[in-house]
Amino acid sequence: MKCCACGKFMAAVEGVTCPKCDRKSHRACVKIPEGVQVQPTWLCPDCKIQTPRKSDQNTPVRGLNSENIIKQGEEKPQSPVAQGFKESELALELRKFREELRETRQEFRSFRQEMFDLRNSIKSC
Incomplete structure (x- = not known):
């Protein structure tokens, strides 16, 4: 079988299987160390990207402080070219x-x- 991450052939015991798409990957390709047990909730990078994130309305908005707010009449920060x-x-x-x-x-x-x-x-x- 082929690793879905790098495309190289591998033995079944060399990799991990994504429970969502059943594709197999080398442990090294998905950054899982040898000997570490994979959590049942683990997803391959492709499935993880496609999984929508939860909408948590209680998460505070970050980055809004007095330093980042441009007040009316002030100039925007200059671009790197400027x-x-x-x-x-x-x-x-x-x-x-x-x-x-x-x-x-x-x-x-x-x-x-x-x-x-x-x-x-x-x-x-």
Whole structure:
């Protein structure tokens, strides 16, 4: 069977099963240490995301204090760009990131071609 988190094959005893969707995952993939018993209420990450949260009307609203409230007539806090982070610095970072991504793609294509060539040479032997 395959782990639903990483997609690698695993033995049934290596993983944990979600009681809601019956999918199996490696313990390491869902961050459950070896030897720890899984609670019956445990859900895999996918099921946990899909489960709606309870609406608890008694939970106080956090973050509303005198420091976070903007009074009428006051200015909003400045954005990072307005605080001195220049747009040209952001553009430079994006350009560098795109170049790294382009290089990584090229390395991957070269590696894939090498593996294809190697496989063909082995088949011809």
